[in-house]
Amino acid sequence: MNQDQVKDFCMRYLTATNCQIIEKNPAFVKVKLSPEADKDLTGRSYYWSFVERTGAEPETMSFVFVFDPERRKPPEPQGRGTTQGRAPVVAPPPSNAPLQQGESILERYFGVTPMIPQQGRMIEETITFGCRRLDQMFAAAHSKGSFLQLFEEAPPVQRGSGVSHRYTTWLGVNYKVEFTCDMKREELHSLGICMSTGEIAGDFHQHMNERALSPRMPAHCQLRDVISLEKAVHQLETHLEKQLQKADYEWARSAHERMSEEVSRIHSYYGELLTTLEAEQKEEMHNQYIRRQQEIEWQYRPRVEVKAMNCGWFHLLTDSLLTVPSSFANMRQKNNNI
Numbered sequence: 001m002n003q004d005q006v007k008d009f010c011m012r013y014l015t016a017t018n019c020q021i022i023e024k025n026p027a028f029v030k031v032k033l034s035p036e037a038d039k040d041l042t043g044r045s046y047y048w049s050f051v052e053r054t055g056a057e058p059e060t061m062s063f064v065f066v067f068d069p070e071r072r073k074p075p076e077p078q079g080r081g082t083t084q085g086r087a088p089v090v091a092p093p094p095s096n097a098p099l100q101q102g103e104s105i106l107e108r109y110f111g112v113t114p115m116i117p118q119q120g121r122m123i124e125e126t127i128t129f130g131c132r133r134l135d136q137m138f139a140a141a142h143s144k145g146s147f148l149q150l151f152e153e154a155p156p157v158q159r160g161s162g163v164s165h166r167y168t169t170w171l172g173v174n175y176k177v178e179f180t181c182d183m184k185r186e187e188l189h190s191l192g193i194c195m196s197t198g199e200i201a202g203d204f205h206q207h208m209n210e211r212a213l214s215p216r217m218p219a220h221c222q223l224r225d226v227i228s229l230e231k232a233v234h235q236l237e238t239h240l241e242k243q244l245q246k247a248d249y250e251w252a253r254s255a256h257e258r259m260s261e262e263v264s265r266i267h268s269y270y271g272e273l274l275t276t277l278e279a280e281q282k283e284e285m286h287n288q289y290i291r292r293q294q295e296i297e298w299q300y301r302p303r304v305e306v307k308a309m310n311c312g313w314f315h316l317l318t319d320s321l322l323t324v325p326s327s328f329a330n331m332r333q334k335n336n337n338i
Contacts, residue, residue: 001129007067010127013037013137022062027071030122033060040140041133064124065133148312150213151221164220166318169195171232172204173311175240181255181302189240192314193232195225200239208314223315244304252302259300266292 011029014021017037023030033041038060039048051058066072127134154165172192179185192204201207227235270289274282 003067003128006127006129006134010065010134010137013141027068028064028066030062030064032062035060041136062122064122066124066126069126146310148215150215150312151217151315152317153212153214154218154317164222165218166222167315168318169223169225170314170316171195171311172208172314173236174205174309176307176309177244178305179251180305181251182258182300191236191239193236195227195232198227198235200236211316213314240306255300255302259296262296262300263293266296
């Protein structure tokens with residue numbers, strides 16, 4: 001994941017969570033978090049529990065997310081008395097002196113600045129792949145974006161005309177397939193199934209990106225489903241399994257050969273070693289031999305793992321869609337058992 005992709009994901013997350021963009025620059029973005037994003041990124045669970053219990057007006061934190069540190073100009077020094085970029089040493093106030101506005105006991109005596117939003121204060125962080133803040137965004141997007149429901153936008157209908165838009169519902173699922181041995185390869189399969197006819201379409205996510213979709217249910221719409229969710233999921237899994245059966249599994253045979261070579265190697269090593277040890281040491285060495293065999297099997301044994309990453313209902317206009325998009329014609333599969 002390069003830095004441009006990191007920036008694109010970060011901006012999409014901030015937009016989706018309704019954060020207030022204060023300033024946007026190719027190198028950075030200044031943002032005031034929304035309550036939803038503040039809960040995801042700042043870890044202030046006690047503060048938000050207090051707000052929810054008391055009904056107090058929440059104050060979210062502000063950040064400067066830097067994507068290109070080299071192009072980010074350093075802030076101008078404030079105040080006087082700095083020498084070569086270093087702040088002057090200031091003696092701490094007397095212990096009996098009253099606290100200044102915005103100052104806390106922890107900050108005065110222990111040098112700990114509490115994570116409390118202050119007027120005009122912004123925390124600056126560099127966002128790169130693998131950093132903690134980006135991982136928090138990934139986790140929030142994964143937990144909240146695992147399921148969605150979208151409607152294709154339709155032209156407005158005049159009130160009292162008796163006209164309504166008919167929608168055909170599709171179930172779309174994105175699967176991650178992992179081909180694993182001592183090496184790993186991943187594939188993403190995006191499948192959709194029509195809940196009225198049982199027809200299955202591949203590359204579903206890309207085709208949905210080409211449509212104008214909204215989470216709001218339009219007025220004067222009619223929905224009709226025939227297939228149950230359980231049966232639709234079963235048909236998608238069966239379809240994906242048939243696709244995987246056609247794949248090339250030469251990599252699995254090679255992995256089996258490497259596993260057999262490793263097992264033979266440790267068998268010859270431990271076999272000779274066990275014959276020379278006394279009874280007390282032999283049991284311990286035998287247990288070590290068993291553990292080593294299990295490690296080799298876990299590392300080299302080929303396996304295919306399939307996981308549903310996210311899914312959703314997609315309600316598409318029946319009139320414009322004709323149940324199945326024409327671009328899906330070469331990928332459709334009729335389910336005769338439904």
